[in-house]
Amino acid sequence: MSRYLLPLSVLGTALGGGVLLKDYVAGGACPSKATIPGKTVIVTGANTGIGKHTALELARRGGNIILACRDLEKCEAAARHIRGETLNHRVNARHLDLASLKSIREFARRIIEEEEQVHILVNNAAVMRCPHWTTEDGFEMQFGVNYLGHFLLTNLLLGKLKGSAPARIINVSSLAHVAGHMDFEDLNWEKRKYDTKAAYCQSKLAVVLFTRELSRRLQGTGVTVNALHPGVARTELGRHTGMHSSAFSSFTLGPIFWLLVKSPELAAQPSTYLAVAEELEGVSGKYFDGFKEKSPAPEAEDEEVARRLWAESARLVGLESGASSVEARLARK
Template structure:
């Protein structure tokens, strides 16, 4: 897994806001360059590593905020620690997507716990359904699909990319959210996440496994962080 923050760390004096927004959804059974199931690798592990690489800058820039873009789909997710990378069972792109988005909320919870007292807050959110290429593997971007399968009413609820970005901006700058951390938001409103997303033991276990997978050992410097080859 590439380390995109490495080259920028010396250049940025302060990092006050980090929005982890990259995502793929329901793609075929692809893997990243380092062999991770694509949705888990992009939606969770990439954000996990990038955030950890930037933690020193975020702490030095406090007050600062991390916003992790998850999805309402996390409620249907389950973290399968026996087969995180879908190597032992038939691949289900929907279940893999839900697992990756649940991982985002669990990561948010554990990171918030670790950042107490540092002046850095972290929250997760579901931004709503946006009219982007994220749905290209499901056919949601197809006009024929939307007309005959989803119907016109569905598309009245779909946001433009600009509107879908507003909840992330709100979490990044709202004064009333100062000090709020470890929460899940549905749009602009705080909401209780799925029960598994509030399981502290699962969150800690996922953190440890994620750190192992990306080669980010406890106490390792940014330069020492390297992905564990499978």
């Protein structure tokens, strides 16, 4: 038996150290205790993972929460769960498919007509490293969902947000944006060989650039916008990555992955912080890594690139076309 003591001791030490490292990497709970009674919050992709736990945290703080999800059945189940956990009955599910411009316009129209105010918009939904899929409107899926869909949604709700000021927009990006590059000659990967990782990084860079340009345009309105990297978390977002492609990789890498990444609960804390922290009142156009403001990648700070991306995005989604004019008029009311 004694011959097993040393290996077991080493294993125990490694596991204990791993748990401590996991807690260090994960960070902690939102440092702000601020509440948001009566404030209306929209969280996209809120039926699971970081989005669901962000919605739950904000529901605990008294918000009127709207879960915006592609799968309405799962969304309603998440809303029921959050209502039960928080005893906040102002938690509702709404259908929103960010891979469909029509769905985005319908969702925005309903919000504008039914909600008196919108104080917080958390653009959280995302897809990661999926195959070369396209959205309903022909956009590369990661660029379309992670960025273009939220670009259109945010613009359609700006009137409502401005009318509810002070209001906040939180854009969930990723540290992966540092490896991104905006290829304006081929944003939708129609000319190049598709690279699922590069496409994901481009979409997350676009989110940070969007945050910068939107902040410039919102100066003096009482609406702020910030981007964040929530940390690497155990969510369904990584279902297309190689680690889940075989039983062997899942078996060998899974335990290490578990030790080193955040739980969805902890990964939701930075979004919660940006949404409620009183010390962030008036802070806009910044990039946060967890709870700390950091400098993003150099390309993410390029104002010319940000303005060019905005103009191209508006063209792609028909922001100034007749298709969106009804929503624009409603939003100004």
